[in-house]
Amino acid sequence: MQYIQVTFTFSGIEEYQKDLLISELAEAGFNTFEDTESGFAAFIDFDDYNQNKLSEVLLQFEDEFIYNYTVTEIAAQNWNEEWEKNFEPLIISDECYIRATFHEPQPQYGYEIVIDPKMAFGTGHHQTTTMMMQYILSSDLEGKKVLDMGCGTGILAILASKKGANTLLAIDNDEVCYQSTLENASLNHVTNLEAACGGKEIIPESIFDVILANINRNILLDQINTYAGVLISGGSIFFSGFYETPDLEMIEQECKKFNISYKDHKKMGDWVAAHFIKG
Structure with missing residues (x-):
């Protein structure tokens, strides 16, 4: 399966504004988001991408902050390789250890969950x-x-x-x-x-x-x-x-x-x- 990656860079954006934009993009079909140094990347299934719908979402924020974005086609294999480079294990409430298959187990925690999310939302982060x-x-x-x-x-x-x-x-x-x-x-x-x-x-x-x-x-x-x-x-x-x-x-x-x-x-x-x- 192929995906569309839309990479945003911002100037003068507040954290809550970024969260609002991500929420609107999620409603428009984007299903995975990855932070970058100057913004974030949003991913959507290739067949679900609609430039007009993206423009409608961005129109809501045109007076709130300055942004630029690029649109790139990305293969699923490339996404998974990029995800593996950036995914870090996570500990929740000192009880639950969340890791990927390529991380070592940590049996000292009461609960351990192994997650390979691919394009799905929900790694605990x-x-x-x-x-x-x-x-x-x-x-x-x-x-x-x-x-x-x-x-x-x-x-x-x-x-x-x-x-x-x-x-x-x-x-x-x-x-x-x-x-x-x-x-x-x-x-x-x-x-x-x-x-x-x-x-x-x-x-x-x-x-x-x-x-x-x-x-x-x-x-x-x-x-x-x-x-x-x-x-x-x-x-x-x-x-x-x-x-x-x-x-x-x-x-x-x-x-x-x-x-x-x-x-x-x-x-x-x-x-x-x-x-x-x-x-």
Whole structure:
């Protein structure tokens, strides 16, 4: 598979502005982002790239900061080689060690996850994934049935399995993420995880004890009613992929319509993860 790499350089951009741009690019189909010395690179499947759509996104920011960008076709093999050069192991809460296949194991940590993300989002390095993993590490998931929406590499579902979850369903609308989740589950010897490619329409008519949803505000707002229908009374939802203001309040208000109540939230940089409980 081929990809398009759009490399941005900036002058006078604030970190929150960069995060907002990345969020808008994600909604436009870009699925992987890599920091550079002077900006970042964004990646999208070759067949999904649309120059007009990119121009529409950038038009929203034309008065906020100065930028330049270049567009390059890149082969999947080249991307993986570049990713391997830059990927560093990560430790979450002194409990979970995340590494790639080419890193040495560290058995002193309670949980070890091996991830080869390819083009899929979710190595734990982004603040949203880190905070979601912190929530999982502090939760009792023993015997629970877990739904992971927007699963990316499957890293959250894999950690939930290692925390004792009984059955897990991981869903993403990107075929690369779907395949990556299956491969990573196998790498981690997780056998109780089922993956599916699609959106809220493929969530089964079943009941889950815990829902993990690290996506973005607009998709979350659209899907909360569906989550409410499959979450057990007293069950937990962990959300991330949005900002404290105004996003958290908007999500809280939408959840109230379905008897889902805010419990607490974490903040890392400009990003937020939040815990809600039904009933």
